[in-house]
Amino acid sequence: LDLAAPSAGLQRLLPGPAPRMTILSNLSLSVGQGEMLGLVGESGSGKSTLARAMMGLVKITEGNLRFEGQPVRSRADFVKVRQGAALMFQDAVASLSPRRKVAAQIIEPFQINGVPLPDGEKTPLAMLERVGLPPALAQRYPHELSGGQARRVSVARALALKPKLVIADEPTAGLDVSVQAEILNLMTGLRRDMGLSFLIITHNLAVVRHVTDRVAVLYLGRMAEWGPTREVFSRPYHPYTRSLIAAEPQADPRKRRADLALKGEIPSVLARPTGCEFHTRCPLARPRCASEEPRPQMITPERMVRCHFAEETRIETQGGNHGT
Ligand code: SF4
Numbered sequence: 406l407d408l409a410a411p412s413a414g415l416q417r418l419l420p421g422p423a424p425r426m427t428i429l430s431n432l433s434l435s436v437g438q439g440e441m442l443g444l445v446g447e448s449g450s451g452k453s454t455l456a457r458a459m460m461g462l463v464k465i466t467e468g469n470l471r472f473e474g475q476p477v478r479s480r481a482d483f484v485k486v487r488q489g490a491a492l493m494f495q496d497a498v499a500s501l502s503p504r505r506k507v508a509a510q511i512i513e514p515f516q517i518n519g520v521p522l523p524d525g526e527k528t529p530l531a532m533l534e535r536v537g538l539p540p541a542l543a544q545r546y547p548h549e550l551s552g553g554q555a556r557r558v559s560v561a562r563a564l565a566l567k568p569k570l571v572i573a574d575e576p577t578a579g580l581d582v583s584v585q586a587e588i589l590n591l592m593t594g595l596r597r598d599m600g601l602s603f604l605i606i607t608h609n610l611a612v613v614r615h616v617t618d619r620v621a622v623l624y625l626g627r628m629a630e631w632g633p634t635r636e637v638f639s640r641p642y643h644p645y646t647r648s649l650i651a652a653e654p655q656a657d658p659r660k661r662r663a664d665l666a667l668k669g670e671i672p673s674v675l676a677r678p679t680g681c682e683f684h685t686r687c688p689l690a691r692p693r694c695a696s697e698e699p700r701p702q703m704i705t706p707e708r709m710v711r712c713h714f715a716e717e718t719r720i721e722t723q724g725g726n727h728g729t
């Protein structure tokens with residue numbers, strides 16, 4: 406996928422005509438049927454933009470997108486994608502309209518798409534039940550919901566048109582740990598019962614570790630590494646992945662790897678570093694990294710890493726030197 410996109414964030418940053426620039430490039434991503442794929446990276450890495458591109462909300466200038474094996478190019482193709490895939494926006498409460506009752510909002514996807522209500526008047530109640538909410542909530546307004554309830558309402562809306570794929574942008578953000586677990590259980594249950602595929606976008610590695618089959622690590626709009634979740638977490642090859650893991654809260658602070666700590670902030674996409682985009686913060690960077698862009702390397706048919714020195718980190722992690 407190579408995407409040139411005036412992203413919402415950039416428009417807010419830079420008034421005037423929307424700037425066009427390549428936000429994401431050199432990446433490919435696939436979500437299999439019934440699979441849960443995690444997409445991780447810090448804020449500013451392009452995760453939400455990627456999700457929006459998959460839904461046709463950001464322009465893809467080069468590259469291709471397929472849905473259920475079919476190429477997606479025209480406006481009509483994207484209409485099909487939007488019926489078969491649902492996007493759960495990052496802020497559940499903000500994505501609901503404050504002045505309309507839950508019942509009205511929950512049936513909106515049917516109305517927008519001209520689809521008759523599957524259970525007539527009972528549709529909102531059936532939808533609430535499916536996501537584990539009591540019928541009484543149908544008559545409430547969004548501000549009367551807890552964060553977890555609002556999240557469930559957004560799951561219900563996402564499921565309305567019986568999608569094959571749900572793209573969930575930060576589904577657990579802002580929720581207490583116990584509520585986070587409930588939402589994740591809801592999603593894994595839906596996958597089990599309906600064979601749904603999920604793309605879970607998050608900066609929370611614990612979420613990815615617990616529920617996903619595979620994980621892709623994004624840095625500044627480029628894929629750093631991907632592979633089966635268990636393997637990536639036990640043997641991360643990319644220095645960025647290793648730093649993200651090292652930054653997770655540790656029960657035993659002595660296990661912290663100071664040598665892997667991320668330096669500074671993620672640069673802006675407007676000032677993408679040359680060579681390897683991670684070289685300004687990489688603990689292992691060498692002169693070559695500033696000038697030469699690393700190419701994707703398949704370490705196994707299921708694992709990709711983009712780093713000039715992946716071979717070395719590989720030997721080190723296989724030597725059991727890593728703290729996780
Ligand atoms: Fe770090 Fe260089 Fe690898 Fe980039 S290519 S991740 S800067 S070691």
Ligand code: MG
Nearest residue numbers: 452453495574
């Ligand atoms: Mg985001």
